[in-house]
Amino acid sequence: MKPGERIRAFVDANYRRLTSVDGDHTPWTPIAADGQQKLTEFLESSFGSRVTALEALDTAVFRVDWHDRASSVARVFPRHRPIAEVLHDQDVLNALEEWQAVEDPVDQGVGRIGEETVWLTRFSDGEPRALTEDDAAVVGDLVGRLHTLPHTPPFDRISGAWHAVSPGGGTRRDDLVVLAELLEDARSLGGHADRAGFDAIIGEIGAIDHCEDLPYGFSHVDPYQPNLLWRGAEPTLVDWAGAGRAPRITMLPFLPHARDPGWVDAFSRAYRRYIELEPVELERLADAFRSHSLVIDAWTAVFVRDRANDIAKRVQANRRAAEIVAARVRVNFAAR
16 A cells, blocks of 8 residues: 555545545545535425525534524534444434433434435534533533443443544544554655654554453543533533443543643542442553543644654653543542
């Protein structure tokens, strides 16, 4: 395989949506006007109402305003995300309705435009914000309750993978296996000065503890900003694509707050009302807390290749931050 071919194939499979036009696509290439028109026609024919506006919220995520119904969010998945996975996402969202912490499942729908699946959910008018200690307690309560859900359908799917990397589903390990291969390809394209950065990130992927032998809990794959929206004191988690069972300590959103002990303490107290982490979990927190950021950093290094050395430094900084927050969490869980 020639240098760059693996990355090009990955981009074509995961980020080229609602277009038959060949070209140089990237993860940030927006769906073009003709693709948006296809989406509009599909929505109108499927839901029997006129679309008055389509606003891009992300590369393949749109706010849909209707003539005679509440606004929706339409997510367009790549052709390699099976429709069965999206239907499972819808089952999860329906089952979570009573929690009042997810998108309103009213008017959901799943359909196909050619080989690509579209998922429609109700639009949430909450806003992301910098989280206070009071917010930390609310989020800790939410995550703790999620981790108490039974391992029965629809909460039994093994998960952890980010659908931007593993559209067919899977675990965080699956994400990092894919990203390690893409980083090798990116390394072959980068200059000599960037190779040390690529090697360091690949080394971190090979060494990280996936914690797959530890207790699992039902989890949102990415419970961070901007997926956490607020209406006053109430949070709403959006984008539940791929949610399922994963090692529960890998899904605790501590790392961005590693240097805010008050935030860590407030989250820990709230979470502990539902879950008491086991001693073996407390011993292995550091890698668990940074595995999500490692996926994001590795993905970024693949597509922003001239920053590989800087990203490798951030990976190392996150390792140190994870050790700091892990020590604080151990203290919290040792307290009575």
